[in-house]
Amino acid sequence: MSVAAVRLNHAVLFVADLERSLAFYREAFGMEVVALEPRANAAFLRLPRSGNHHDLGLFGVGDQPPRPRGAIGLYHLAWQVDTIDELVEARDTLSRLGALGGESSHGATKSLYAADPDGNEFEVMWMLPRAEWGVYENTAPVERLDLAGERQRWSGVRTAAELVPLERPAG
Structure with missing residues (x-):
């Protein structure tokens, strides 16, 4: 039997400068600090619309050489x-912060790629409505993102509520 997880609950990152990273995640995502743990030089943050205790943990560890891109790990x-x-708003914010690194369409998802001040990469993505996945059900192409065209087609369509199905599939 497999673990019956429903989603990734939170992520924890090691960062060089805790205050610098707190400022970045507050400005980029509007996160609020819900807990500080000075003994571990750590902070726990929550997204504004989250029902989670915390979505991101940050542990300040001081300056270290960055992990090379493509090395084993996250x-x-x-x-x-x-x-x-x-x-679209996220693209504007990430561009303003100098964090935006790229963008692409993966068929069922439309994605922006960026990095925090320590080089930790992240994606901000929107998912098509589940009923619209079609040929993308079992594929994840990397294609040019036409964000203006996607916005024209999908503006106002909300999909985050589709994250957790009501019933667990058998198996």
């Missing part, structure tokens, strides 16, 4: 937004 975290309109 590649990126993905933060989901509810509408394509919010993805």
Whole structure:
């Protein structure tokens, strides 16, 4: 039998400068600090619309050489937004912060890629309505993102509520 998880609950990152990272995640995502643990030089943050205790933990560890891109370990975290309109707003915010690194369409998801001040990569993505996945059900292409065209087609369509199905599939 497998673990019956429903989603990734939170992520924890080691960062060089805790205050610098707190400022970044507050400005980029509007996160609030819900707990500080000075003995561990740590902070726990929550997204504004989250029902979670905390969505991100940050542990300050001081300056260290960054892990080389492509080394074993975490590649990126993905933060989901509810509408394509919010993805457009995210692009503006990440560009303003100098964090935006790229964007692409993966068929069922539309994605922006960025990095925090320590080089921790993350994705901000919007998912098509489940009923619209079609040929993307079992594929994840990497294609050019036409964000203006996607916004024109999907503006106002909310999909975050589709995250957890009501029943667990048998198996």
